[in-house]
Amino acid sequence: MILPGSASQSLAAELAAELGEDLAPVEFERFPDGEVMARIGDVSPGRAVVVASTTTSDAHLELLQLQDAAREAGAREVVTVLPYMGYARQDRVFTPGEPVSSRAVARAISANADRVVTVNPHEAAVCEFFDPTATALDAAGRLAEPLPADLTDPLFLAPDEGACDLADTVRDAYGVGETDYFEKTRHSGTEVEISPSDASVGGRDVVVVDDIVATGSTMSEAIAVLNDRDASRVFVATVHPLLARNARTKLARAGVEAVFGTDTLERPVSSVSVAPVVAAELSE
Ligand code: R5P
Numbered sequence: 567m568i569l570p571g572s573a574s575q576s577l578a579a580e581l582a583a584e585l586g587e588d589l590a591p592v593e594f595e596r597f598p599d600g601e602v603m604a605r606i607g608d609v610s611p612g613r614a615v616v617v618a619s620t621t622t623s624d625a626h627l628e629l630l631q632l633q634d635a636a637r638e639a640g641a642r643e644v645v646t647v648l649p650y651m652g653y654a655r656q657d658r659v660f661t662p663g664e665p666v667s668s669r670a671v672a673r674a675i676s677a678n679a680d681r682v683v684t685v686n687p688h689e690a691a692v693c694e695f696f697d698p699t700a701t702a703l704d705a706a707g708r709l710a711e712p713l714p715a716d717l718t719d720p721l722f723l724a725p726d727e728g729a730c731d732l733a734d735t736v737r738d739a740y741g742v743g744e745t746d747y748f749e750k751t752r753h754s755g756t757e758v759e760i761s762p763s764d765a766s767v768g769g770r771d772v773v774v775v776d777d778i779v780a781t782g783s784t785m786s787e788a789i790a791v792l793n794d795r796d797a798s799r800v801f802v803a804t805v806h807p808l809l810a811r812n813a814r815t816k817l818a819r820a821g822v823e824a825v826f827g828t829d830t831l832e833r834p835v836s837s838v839s840v841a842p843v844v845a846a847e848l849s850e
Pocket of ligand 1: 688725726728729755756758776777778779780781782783784785
């Protein structure tokens with residue numbers, strides 16, 4: 567049975583359909599003091615698959631409540647799917663005095679999970695913070711599906727070296743094109759500097775591929791460079807279209823043709839589901 571968190575209702579429904587499993591009735595409530603409540607109805611005593619992107623502190627709490635409610639209802643096994651794992655990028659102490667936030671949340675989630683599955687965390691090593699077996703799935707290949715079929719001499723570009731594998735994966739799934747990457751220097755949470763490669767982009771359609779678009783700074787800088795170099799159309803493809811604050815506006819102002827994301831985060835640009843990838847893992 568699939569137990570959806572409030573931020574993952576579309577994906578949970580897709581996953582239920584892929585697996586041929588029922589969706590549990592779940593209700594969400596907020597008490598006058600601000601505390602949240604995720605309440606489940608009747609669930610079968612078999613495997614409970616909690617599907618919850620932890621986009622906010624409340625979503626983290628809901629996830630813990632769903633896991634606990636599943637145990638309380640007698641679930642034989644509690645599988646926790648984190649389509650988007652919040653705090654995953656805080657995976658070390660960057661400045662003395664800071665916590666390793668991803669480890670802290672992983673420990674809390676581990677308390678009621680027999681198995682954890684997540685999708686394209688920034689670093690797969692974050693899986694080591696969980697006590698039960700945790701698996702990082704690569705759903706980047708799904709991003710080829712919504713891309714236009716008529717890309718001209720396509721270039722799949724990583725905005726930094728860390729995204730090269732993702733660009734390769736999307737190119738392979740699309741079936742044609744080259745890959746390249748830019749160098750990125752981050753000056754602050756919202757300021758990045760992009761150093762372009764020598765790749766010739768004039769007249770070509772470019773797909774910039776990254777695991778996450780958060781503030782949109784990385785992507786908007788990359789798009790601006792590509793447009794300065796007379797790229798034809800520039801598309802953005804990202805597994806996690808977080809698009810915080812004014813990120814979507816930044817991309818539009820930079821001249822993006824279209825943005826494609828997956829449903830690890832439910833946004834207007836979430837045009838393809840990772841459900842087949844998660845279902846394949848859970849069917850093994
Ligand atoms: C970092 O290396 C990640 O892969 C992304 O490039 C980054 O998190 C995107 O953040 P933003 O949209 O805020 O530039």
